[in-house]
Amino acid sequence: MNSNYKMVAKTLFGFEPLLARELRNLGAGHVKEGVRNVSFEGDAGFMYKANLCLRTAIKILKPIHSFYVRDEKDLYHKIYGMDWQAYLDPDTTFAIDAIVHSDTFTHSLYVSQKVKDAIVDKFRDLEGKRPSVDIQSPDLGINIHIHRNQCTVSLDSSGSSLHQRGYRTATNIAPINEVLAAGILLHSGWDGRTDFLDPMCGSGTFLIEAAMIACNIPANINRQEFAFQKWKDYDQGLFDIIRNASLNKSREFHHKIIGYDKAPSAVRKAKENVENAGLSDYISIEQKDFFKSEKFTEAPLHLVSNPPYGERLTIDMESFYSSIGDTLKQSYPGTNAWFITANLEALKFVGLRTSRKIKLFNGRLESKLVCYQIYEGSKKGKFNKN
Template structure:
């Protein structure tokens, strides 16, 4: 099988798969391949935090023109995967000099499938782009064509808990990957000081408690398959829930906008995480650390793409607030405004290249020591 992910999350996803028990895990670009049975396919969809899709390849062939593509698709017995009265849709990923348009590939694939059914049964399945019974993925790289079934349906970042969003909501998979990159494991206090609709908070709580991220989804594509096994699916959920752990620290979110605070609280309630998370209306720049011991901060400040703010002043205030009010803190945030990082006034100890949608971004880490950094190293020196 193939798990698709975002750029920069391949190592995280491979580790997740290995911990879950996948076999033959191999990293690619924005994807990780692995082996597992039907139960593991269910488990991967429920439990992977950094996966966007789980694809199940069913056929490989070479396609270098319209005719070879048509013949290759007809080489699959589609009656094994859907009934003539069901519906399907085709998604195409194309990197080839032999073909120019993904829409053309989708059309020829559709023709090959419906022609096979019409020849066998005298009628054909229909196309449904919104609620198909079977979602088919065709991937062509040069002349290598892979046909896979999409086991997930809608992208796995659509967890099901977020019903209210703000102007620039962060993708749930991006939020989870940022948290994992930051080393967040639930062993301490956590703060998102610009929490927006609460996505980072929800993902942080699920990581801390080892709660499967996709429990709240309404459905997965495999639930419409002929071999759907509801009893096995329920057993997988039960086994995952037995691994949920207690959390003994605090997870807090701040936002200065009353509407954002209400949306975040609604989303946290939808995710059944309100026992773990508190959200308050606060301007981060007027706050200071209110917990003893280390504090882990992860947030998604405005980039200036959709919100009109004074970037120089805003990012300078981020640096000043961290420096003056948050000693003993590891602070991480993502930004696509790489120029604005110059105004933070602190040197990041790490920079990780990521993409927020199509925007090239950096996930940066600032280590705020108790006292001076020099004093910190003198204390820990042998």
């Protein structure tokens, strides 16, 4: 008997192909890219593995019902008609997250309220008592998605966003989202076969995600819990098998991963996070000004960084980005240098031609992930101003 079912992994804009590739590599079936999501099929064990291992997913949803809905009364009756006792008890808690793209339903909070009313009324009518709503830490997260007049009801198997890996307890002023960092690394082609540098490492997110990719360590191995662990049908033994099997696929890494930051407080925070992630053997962090540094190896170097761009950190944009270009040209031959920035004007001051440009979003800020290939020796002269 086939125990596979459809699931949906939500992600960030521009990461759909990366997530689809991750899912196929994990063994998912019927993988199909959407907009900020990828649908796939798998069984309960695969759902556990997806939450544990996917680097570019922010949620894994399990659709349980889909239906046409005319208005709010129709929504109430169809939600009421579902078998909620299969998922909830009167003594458990739940929370509802609603997303609407519809002319009929225009307020997500109102939709959430109608769904909540239908569920609690069903329990009150059947058992004389009702489950409670707990927005902070529910036993069951319910996702309602209405597109036009089609409603899909899903269970949230992840709980808090999967970018919350569990290793980052200390952050700097402008930390980068862990899923965004992992996706940037995968977009950059990072595969752990060279040395790696983040010359403005902040709280160390790129360094940690780079080490986890290089060593094939499951992305969410440090998380304390997933929402599916509170489900009625949760199988602890199966989860333990999946977790151990995923850990057994880790590998050794024989290059250097190094981070610089000129702020002592950032260096302290980054070291603390690296230690939390259990990666101190693979990552070293130094207090150093990138603009006064030189490449630490004669071998090829993979550089990825999230430099300040004036949104939350005040800098002289022209001077700062000009210094990035000068430092790369003068001191970093044989380097693939990737930067993400939301200040597209600032890129003009780098003075190097980009070999790649990828549109992404850092939070709500439209950003560009750009690559500068710094060649060895005479090829350095081939660079032109933008």
